[in-house]
Amino acid sequence: MDDETLANKIDDRAEVGPMHLISRYSDEVAALISETIEGWDPKATSERIEEQIGKDLQFIRINGGIVAGLVGLSIHVVRALIEKLSL
Numbered sequence: 001m002d003d004e005t006l007a008n009k010i011d012d013r014a015e016v017g018p019m020h021l022i023s024r025y026s027d028e029v030a031a032l033i034s035e036t037i038e039g040w041d042p043k044a045t046s047e048r049i050e051e052q053i054g055k056d057l058q059f060i061r062i063n064g065g066i067v068a069g070l071v072g073l074s075i076h077v078v079r080a081l082i083e084k085l086s087l
Contacts, residue, residue, distance in 0.1 A: 050057070
């Protein structure tokens with residue numbers, strides 16, 4: 001068996017294998033995930049998430065505020081220019 005044949009077999013298995021597992025066990029996996037999440041305490045979960053990604057969330061909030069401000073300013077400038085040019 002040459003390298004190309006082996007590579008093709010590996011590619012086929014890598015493609016077909018997960019699809020088989022998903023089609024066969026998707027209901028069980030979905031049920032397991034749902035049951036696990038339902039058992040979580042909302043407050044404790046929120047605290048854990050905040051601990052793990054709190055700094056990233058703050059960064060996202062700051063960037064969101066900056067982007068929103070720039071978009072708002074751009075819209076205002078474009079609107080003001082259109083009004084000024086139409087006079």
